[in-house]
Amino acid sequence: MLPQSLFALVVLIPLFVVASPTPGEAGVKVPLTKRSKIVDGQGIVQLDRLRNHLVKTSNKIHRGFRAFEKNTGSSHPNDLKKLSGRATGADALTDDQGELWQGSISVGTPAVTFTVDFDTGSSDLFLPGSNCRVNCQGHKLYNPAASTTARDLGRTFSLAFGDGSTVQGEQFSDTVAIAGLTATTQAVGSASQYSTGFALSEFPPDGLMGMAFPQISDFGANPVVQTLIAQGKTTAPEFGVKLSTSGSELFLGGVDTGKFTGAFTQNSVTQVGFWQIALGSVNVNGRAVVSGLSAIVDTGTTLVLGDPQTVSKFYAAIPGSADIGGGLFTVPCNSISGLNLSLTFGGKAFTISPDTFNLGLESAGSSQCVGGIGSTTGINFWVVGDVFLQNVYTSFDVGNRRVGFANLA
Numbered sequence: 001m002l003p004q005s006l007f008a009l010v011v012l013i014p015l016f017v018v019a020s021p022t023p024g025e026a027g028v029k030v031p032l033t034k035r036s037k038i039v040d041g042q043g044i045v046q047l048d049r050l051r052n053h054l055v056k057t058s059n060k061i062h063r064g065f066r067a068f069e070k071n072t073g074s075s076h077p078n079d080l081k082k083l084s085g086r087a088t089g090a091d092a093l094t095d096d097q098g099e100l101w102q103g104s105i106s107v108g109t110p111a112v113t114f115t116v117d118f119d120t121g122s123s124d125l126f127l128p129g130s131n132c133r134v135n136c137q138g139h140k141l142y143n144p145a146a147s148t149t150a151r152d153l154g155r156t157f158s159l160a161f162g163d164g165s166t167v168q169g170e171q172f173s174d175t176v177a178i179a180g181l182t183a184t185t186q187a188v189g190s191a192s193q194y195s196t197g198f199a200l201s202e203f204p205p206d207g208l209m210g211m212a213f214p215q216i217s218d219f220g221a222n223p224v225v226q227t228l229i230a231q232g233k234t235t236a237p238e239f240g241v242k243l244s245t246s247g248s249e250l251f252l253g254g255v256d257t258g259k260f261t262g263a264f265t266q267n268s269v270t271q272v273g274f275w276q277i278a279l280g281s282v283n284v285n286g287r288a289v290v291s292g293l294s295a296i297v298d299t300g301t302t303l304v305l306g307d308p309q310t311v312s313k314f315y316a317a318i319p320g321s322a323d324i325g326g327g328l329f330t331v332p333c334n335s336i337s338g339l340n341l342s343l344t345f346g347g348k349a350f351t352i353s354p355d356t357f358n359l360g361l362e363s364a365g366s367s368q369c370v371g372g373i374g375s376t377t378g379i380n381f382w383v384v385g386d387v388f389l390q391n392v393y394t395s396f397d398v399g400n401r402r403v404g405f406a407n408l409a
Contacts, residue, residue, distance in 0.1 A: 171219055
């Protein structure tokens with residue numbers, strides 16, 4: 001059962017009561033499906049798309065920094081550079097074909113089902129609105145006027161991306177349900193315009209559901225998970241994630257004990273906003289090549305990303321590796337199976353398998369393969385995405401503000 005105490009989760013709404021869940025409630029499972037177009041049918045990496053994904057991820061993090069400052073009145077300790085001052089790259093986001101882990105939610109009364117990308121690297125829920133005329137064709141549209149529980153909050157939103165395009169619209173509150181758990185008066189963005197990167201050909205889900213902390217909410221509101229917890233709808237203030245080629249799921253109200261073995265290695269959140277924890281070291285063949293880092297755990301990011309200096313040190317420890325520009329590196333394809341790569345969290349090294357590290361061939365007939373660890377400028381931390389997360393079961397413990405990793409079953 002949840003403790004009937006107060007704990008801080010929000011800055012704009014400093015404290016809220018964690019209500020007791022209904023007796024007999026259990027955690028619920030949301031099946032996840034994977035969409036990826038970073039590799040073509042011949043196993044060749046689409047380098048431009050992958051580089052655009054790096055830009056998109058970097059800009060998402062910096063939008064979070066901006067929201068953090070707006071919501072808390074203080075700059076995020078890791079904010080080295082404002083979004084407006086960042087280089088955008090060519091057609092940033094437009095051709096973003098990173099890996100998305102998507103599932104279903106319902107919104108409104110009567111309930112309408114939408115597919116969303118579940119993203120622990122952001123905090124807001126937005127959908128294409130019924131008045132959207134830009135890049136929304138083919139998506140299912142959210143119509144607040146058709147929902148008896150929708151309420152116009154009288155506020156707009158605008159989420160800027162690196163190519164200058166935006167997702168913008170109005171903020172509403174409405175009922176949101178996920179796997180039978182219902183959040184009332186949940187903040188929902190109804191977009192009147194989608195950026196090019198959210199057009200159906202680039203982004204098959206209808207919308208995006210952020211699952212980080214309220215401090216980085218552009219809406220200044222609780223994310224869906226925190227609303228469910230505050231309203232006593234979950235058996236525990238926690239959710240678990242398995243990302244894999246089979247059996248992928250989001251588990252709300254605890255963790256799915258059938259998906260992992262052994263105990264969790266727990267890591268306290270070092271700065272509430274993102275799921276940010278200490279990264280002890282990055283290891284190549286049992287040797288720590290960089291150490292003493294900070295990492296954001298992000299299900300919405302395909303790669304593992306770091307700053308150029310530390311990522312270069314990582315690849316320097318791999319014979320035959322090469323910097324191919326734009327934050328990407330290659331390694332000899334025939335050497336990858338013999339590499340022992342790992343990230344150390346909480347004193348335990350967790351392996352990055354050769355299959356997840358190897359993204360595919362650099363080009364047709366090449367002997368070089370693109371590595372799943374990349375770099376981006378303007379950050380002094382790492383972003384731990386799909387390349388790592390497919391190797392572990394991950395617990396996101398909202399109540400205790402910690403991230404746990406366990407070995408997959």
